[in-house]
Amino acid sequence: MVYQAITYDVDLGVAVLTLDRPDVMNALNTQMRAEITDAARRAARDARVLVLTGAGRAFCSGQDLTDGGNVADIDLEATLRDEYEPMLNAIYNSPIPTIAAVNGAAAGAGANLALAADVVIASETAVFLQAFSRIGLIPDAGGTYWLPRQVGFARAMGTTLFAEPVSAAQAASWGMIWEAIPEKSFPDHWRARAAHLAQGPTETYRHLKHAIRESYANDLPEQLALEADLQGQCGRTRDFREGVMAFLEKRKPAFEGR
Template structure:
């Protein structure tokens, strides 16, 4: 399938989606949203896909919204930003967080505005040493969207979340790692090899187990301990009925490497 704003390919169980508007730091337009949503939906539904890797082409990961895509002539009504969030950014975040497969993000440069929060919505974030994260919304009198006000306090605590949202500092990849915003920082020239290697390795593992783990971790943010223990019980019950659990036990007893099917 041909795309104009992204590159998308499936190989060895990994769907690789590259944002591909490098001249605009991969900022989002309405057309790009459509293509990303279509590719991620395909990745979610295709059984051959067992891991997803999201990255950007060029010198930046994503600068968020392309403001030129919202430009209006003098005298015309300003665009409804809530409508843009509802139709474009919210579905994207729900696709990433609800994906029943691991989603790895390789941040190859600046991740600003919605671009930062799209990256942080992924399961595992690996950043190049030259990458940075900027909650730039406050520079325009806006709030962090794309799940930013939900995920930032959970990653870095409320005090730092307020600072990020209201001051908009540029956070280096190393600072983001130290704060627990992301999983790992690697040298720039090792980014894609590291991210692809991880995605390919995860694509051979028990995919449904990853889905159950994502579900349990998401539920934990609002559950009491007793409620979470019940969630764990039910998900363990479901996990114990999967092919991959049975294969893992059998392989352990037979002293061999397991062959998981993602089932």
Template sequence: MSHSTNFDTIEFEINDGLAVLTLNRPDSLNSFNKQMHEEMQQALDILTEAEGLRCVLLTGNGRGFCAGQDLSDAAVLPGGDLGESIENYYNPMIRKISALPVPVICAVNGVAAGAGANIAFACDIVLAAKSAKFIQAFCKIGLVPDSGGTYMLPRLVGHARAMGLALLGDAVGAEQAENWGMIWKAVDDEALREEALKLAQNLATQPTKGLGLIKKALQASLGNDLDSQLEMEKAFQREAGYSDDYREGVEAFLEKRKPEFTGK
């Protein structure tokens, strides 16, 4: 499967089941304006419907990953209804990223501020350049963390650290973010793209259906009690057990060879 679409504010392509989505407003640190929101939604809709998709890599061009909302955009000028922007753009984006039935890798190549940080946290595995910083910048302009920030931060770093980050707006470097469990791994700046791509390419060869069920189970565990989670594991294991990839995995193990998963 291959696909490419020409956008102005993002770069987007799918090759051999791997989708690479790159935020591309480097002069504004990839901050979101109305056009970028609309193009991001189009790309996510394509991913949601794409057959044979096996992994997604999200990153940014230039010296920043994403500075959140472009505050010069007419849609978010003071006096307007910011809830409308959240309802129409940010919430659907976070829901679509979270609901993709494949691993979503985020490579944070520079500052991730405001919604930019929380978009990264909505992904399944986050790598960050060691020079990158994560900033809950909302408190600096009288706003509230959005894009799932108040949901994800306490689950990633605990209540005390989440409260400090949200109320103070202090920057957290990539290595500290790794130590806190906020991200998966901090890597040397010059190695970020290659390492993220290598990870995404590897995941695109793995048992995609099973990985998607793992993702759903871990997401659901945040709100389930133990009995509910055990029942979900039973249902998901039953589903995974009928997959072609499970059959291939067992056969490859017994035959002492490398499996060739199809994602089905």
């Protein structure tokens, strides 16, 4: 696929997917959703970590309401099912770690696109806005799934009912995101975070993601059994042996990844 609404680059195991429609604050249209889906799947083959970020002053302003003509004619159910679900699944279910480097406003589906990543790192100038109720809609693009799990029932309800912006600092204090970083150091910081993961034990990260997510549905015996199974698989990797040897030899491990 030739990308027109995003850019995609891979360097030293880090794939950077940049939403690139800055004139409309990186609003999501059909073309961009297809390109994000394709690039996220491609990153799972090309790289050891995937970063999503935005060009210009915004991360993503959400659904492009001018996409496809008259907004009243948009089939929202079909759009979510056929375009959003594959995109979100490609990110959420990626076998490699995913980072949303939120450089500015993340609104509506744009906020929930960021929350689909494993880790959200935001500039302190960023805001998160569940704007749906302002136009008579409910949160979508995974918002009703991720928010209650990350911030709890009360904050999820308040954030979505009142549709008020949440600052990056507040989002970090709530547990909605991992960290809020001063704007000046933000680009170097998320790149360093991505580089750290790209040098790590990729197969271990895949099992780690699976174990933590399954914990929401499992009781303790089920989770303990899952841990034992996945830990056994980790223990059979070259990276485990390398990690132990590096520890004993007091040196930095050289993990191979997948």
